[in-house]
Amino acid sequence: NAGVTxxxxxxxxxxxxxxxxxxxxxxNHEYMYWYRQDPGMGLRLIHYSVGEGTTAKxxxxxxxxxxxxxxxxxxxxxxxxxxxxxxxxxxxxxxxxQVPRDEAFFGQGTRLTVV
Amino acid sequence: QQQVKQSxxxxxxxxxxxxxxxxxxxxxxFDYFPWYQQFPGKGPALLIAIRPDxxxxxxGRFTISFNKSAKQFSLHIMDSQPGDSAxxxxxxxxxxxxxxxxxxxxxxxxxxxx
Numbered sequence: 001n002a003g004v005t006x007x008x009x010x011x012x013x014x015x016x017x018x019x020x021x022x023x024x025x026x027x028n029h030e031y032m033y034w035y036r037q038d039p040g041m042g043l044r045l046i047h048y049s050v051g052e053g054t055t056a057k058x059x060x061x062x063x064x065x066x067x068x069x070x071x072x073x074x075x076x077x078x079x080x081x082x083x084x085x086x087x088x089x090x091x092x093x094x095x096x097x098q099v100p101r102d103e104a105f106f107g108q109g110t111r112l113t114v115v
Numbered sequence: 116q117q118q119v120k121q122s123x124x125x126x127x128x129x130x131x132x133x134x135x136x137x138x139x140x141x142x143x144x145f146d147y148f149p150w151y152q153q154f155p156g157k158g159p160a161l162l163i164a165i166r167p168d169x170x171x172x173x174x175g176r177f178t179i180s181f182n183k184s185a186k187q188f189s190l191h192i193m194d195s196q197p198g199d200s201a202x203x204x205x206x207x208x209x210x211x212x213x214x215x216x217x218x219x220x221x222x223x224x225x226x227x228x229x
Contacts, residue, residue: 033216033217040124042204056214058216059218090158090159092158102210102215104161107158
């Protein structure tokens with residue numbers, strides 16, 4: 001049982017390049033989230049999804065897009081990377097209809113540097 | 116705006132001492148208050164959580180105290196150990212708001228010295 005798996009773990013991008021971060025969960029969770037973590041700012045919600053085929057904006061959505069075509073996967077895209085998007089990105093999932101709980105499970109993070 | 120304010124930013128405690136981290140929230144719709152523990156290079160992991168219908172919850176050496184009228188809650192770590200050295204985040208969510216979205220505090224770096 002892997003939990004929440006993020007790919008890749010590290011990435012360096014040049015300004016203007018695009019990339020996609022992949023998150024996969026094997027807990028049959030309904031909700032999935034993308035957060036970014038910056039020093040002194042905690043974790044801030046970028047986008048989230050309450051079910052397959054649905055997405056919604058969080059606190060800091062600008063410059064990012066997401067898709068949830070399959071229940072177990074949540075993709076975060078950067079169309080034109082900027083240095084301000086240098087951060088550690090965390091994916092999380094929560095809530096199962098079979099075992100309703102509030103606990104969010106986090107992946108190991110993706111450290112992204114934009115130069 | 117920072118809806119969940121956390122203090123202190125960093126904390127050094129001697130082994131065996133009590134670590135105390137405080138959080139204050141603004142949104143009265145919040146009804147779930149978890150604490151997450153994060154080790155370097157790892158994702159946050161749930162440590163303990165409380166709902167506003169109780170004023171205190173204890174799990175082993177970890178206790179949450181909750182003051183609904185003051186909109187404050189705190190984490191107490193009793194008999195602190197070097198293995199407790201990590202970053203701690205308080206958070207809050209509104210379970211009726213759709214998606215159980217967590218709003219995090221800015222984090223506290225705890226170091227427990229021998």
